[in-house]
Amino acid sequence: MEPQSRRSVIALVFAAVAMFGFAFALVPLYDVFCDLTGINGKTATTPTTASDKIDRSRTVTVEFVAYINPDVKWQFTPQVTQVDVHPGETKIIKYDAKNLHHQASIGQAVPSVTPGIAAQYFNKIECFCFNHQPLAAGQQAELPLVFYVDPDLPRDIKVLTLAYTLYDVTPDLTPLTQPDELDNEVKNVELL
Incomplete structure (x- = not known):
């Protein structure tokens, strides 16, 4: 695999993991936001x-x-x-x-x-x-x-x-x- 392709694959895997982590954290973050603001x-x-x-x-x-x-x-x-x-x-x-x-x-x-x-x-x-x-x-x-x-x-x-x-x-x-x-x-x- 070429170095440029390898970097692209690594970047895509990192982006997918980061998006999953962000989606997983949304519910607790939303709960904290609602508790603080009452919105x-x-x-x-x-x-x-x-x-x-x-x-x-x-x-x-x-x-x-x-x-x-x-x-x-x-x-x-x-x-x-x-x-x-x-x-x-x-x-x-x-x-x-x-x-x-x-x-x-x-x-x-x-x-x-x-x-x-x-x-x-x-x-x-x-x-x-x-x-x-x-x-x-x-x-x-x-x-x-x-x-x-x-x-x-x-x-x-x-x-x-x-x-x-x-x-x-x-x-x-x-x-x-x-x-x-x-x-x-x-x-x-x-x-x-």
Whole structure:
């Protein structure tokens, strides 16, 4: 192989490895960026504790929206579409979920808050989005959300929208995993 061809091959291999490394690092970098800026309404994925002060001098409207990824065969809706809360006040609402598929499946809800800057002030104490939600074929469940809006929310924000997008995270069935085994696994996992 000629020296010029060898250098070209080495440069191409290096470029391919560098692109793979960059693509691999994008998700953690995006998470750090969202945590620092609050852009895109990304919320924390760990439980928080309730606020000890309630600002009764103002009210914030929290709207609830549910989206279902096209390949998910579930019904997924909030029981209420909005609530008025005083910042610092703890509220509980529920989402209804039903597996319409002929076999067990596992769902995962991913939250986002708009406006994006408000995400850092929306605190989930208990949320079905912290865990996978397994449902047997035809099974339904009420999925609770316990939250509060931080009293430090800027006063110009009067409405927050919490949107969940539901994804199917059921592992691919392989010869080692039969549908009956997955159904048994789903029955053994306790829902929130």
